Amino acid sequence: MSIFPFPALLAMLPTRLLNLFLLARGRCSPGLVVLLVWLSALPGWAQMLPFQLAEHRGRRVKSSFEFHRNLIVVAVTLNGKGPYKFLLDTGVATSLITDPLLGGELNLRYKQRFRVMGAGNEAALEAFQTDSVRVEMPGVVGAHISFLVLSEDVLNLSGYIGTPIHGILGYDLFRSFVVSVNPVESSIIFADPVHYRAPRGRRWARLPLELEGSKAYITTPVSLSDSLILPLKLILDTGAGHALSVETSSDPRLLLPALRLRTQLGRGLNGFINGYLGRVAALQLGRYRLTNLLTSFPDADNVALRTDVPRNGNIGFELLKRFDLIIDYPHNCLLLRPNAKFPEPFEHDMCGFEVLATGPDYRRYIIMQVQPGSPADLAGLRSDDEIININLIPSTIFTLSQMSRIFHSYDGRQILLVVRRSGGELYTAKMQLKRQI
Incomplete structure (x- = not known):
């Protein structure tokens, strides 16, 4: 049995060689473009990349995706069966099948x-x-x-997102194409990197990407306070639902903010990730500055000690969704253009509990982890309560993403909940949302 850190698996050698001597950092020179076009015509060259466009002469393909809780979900077929739902995650080096039942269904050989x-x-x-x-x-x-x-579906992505999730597609997909994501219209474009031409225009910010250990990193200034600005090396992580995560153990100057909230930040492959929620003053992405960012500060023993490449944290899709983005691994760059979501504030849930989706259609909602002293706690809600109604509307009407937006909406909002206790009795709770951080 081998042991290795997740998700730091070695990339396949052919792409590393291509990055070294075929693809220029940034924009290709005209001579290099000619070389790439010539190489692409050679038999077998395209097969060096894991994914290709289905049409041999095609240069790009556009499709739609589902957008759930700040995560990109696409439909795929595996060995001709499906469709199955997979997350697109730049933070994963090797693609995962998280539903162990698929192994038998697809007759996979291990x-x-x-x-x-x-x-x-x-x-x-x-x-x-x-x-x-x-x-x-x-x-x-x-x-x-x-x-x-995976031998067990420990992530329970289906319950977290509220729709069946069977796995995660990572590095192999992103290194094969230039990937353009439009979060507002939920569309994605996969473009042939040989023929791709980056858009021009003043609104597009261009940031260099550094590929290490099958992950992409950007280094950018972060204003941790009004007086401390540091360049932080951050993973580009489309599979993280938060805005920003900072690992304080990576640099002694990275301190926890004075105003912070102790909480469970999420779940990883080896259990819950614990830490603090706080805010940083600002983060700069090219010409664009995002302020008052809600930021996760995971405990060192949960995350930082298991990294293979030195880094200071990651940028998740709660931040990235505010841009149309072009993720260009072959040319080592990230392009960003603000969209309609750019002005939205960064907010944490204002009720003080997590919700897990269950049932055959993931439309039963169970309250988890009620935070002491939170609005939910003051309203008498308990872990394992099942939400039946929200403001007199049956909970089955809502997707989990819609429900999450209600609980993140605005400070002082009144919410009327009807829940079913574990013993079967109904309980009515009047809850006033409160910004906790």
């Missing part, structure tokens, strides 16, 4: 067993390697994709 170490504070998790899985999306095909198949 080549090696691993123990996977990831974020969280529990023991390492077992996973099995399988390869030569055929992955198809509209206009995109990967003929021989490797996956790790």
Whole structure:
């Protein structure tokens, strides 16, 4: 059995060689473009990349995605079966099948067993390697994709997002294309990197991407307070629902803010990630400045000690969704243009509990982790209460994303909840939302 840190698996050698001598950092020179076009015509060159466009002469394909709780969800077929729902996650080095039942359904053959170490504070998790899985999306095909198949669905992404989730697509997909994401219209474009031309215009901010250990990093100024500005190296992480995460153990100058909230920040492969929520004054992305960012500060023993590349934290999609973005691994750059979501404030939930979606259609909602002293606690709500009505509207009407927006809406809002207790009795709670951080 092998042991390795998640998700830091080695990238395949051909792409590393391509990045070294074929693709210029930034924009390709005209001569290099000619070389790339010539190489792309050679038999087998395209097969060096895991994914290709389905049409041999195609240069790009556009499709839609589902947007749930700041996460990108796409429909894929595996070995001709499906469709299955997968997250697109730049923070994952090797793609994952998180639903262990898919192994039998797809007749997968496992080549090696691993123990996977990831974020969280529990023991390492077992996973099995399988390869030569055929992955198809509209206009995109990967003929021989490797996956790790988890032995347990410990992430329970389906319950967190409120729709069935079967796995995660990571580095192999992003290194194969220039990927453009429009969060407002929930559309995505996969473009052939050889023929791709970056958009011009003053509104587009261009940031260099540094690829290390199959992940992409940006280094950008972060104003931790009015008097302290530091350049932080941050993972570009489309699979993180938060805005910003800062690992204080990565630099002695990174201190917890005076105003902070102790909480569970999420769940990783090895259990819950604990830490603090606070705010930083600002973060600069090219010409764009985002202020008063809600920021996670995970405990060191949950995250920082299990990293393979020195870094200071990550940027998640709660921040990135405020831009139309072009994620360009082949040319080592990230392009950003503000969209209609840019002015939205960064808010934490104002009720003081988490909600888990359950049931065959993920429309039963169970309250989890009621925070002491929170509006939910003061209203008498308990863990394991099932939400039946919100403001006299049946809870089954809402998706989990819609429900989350209600609980994040604005300070002072009155919410009337009807819940069913574990014993079956109904309880009515009048809750006033409160900005806690």
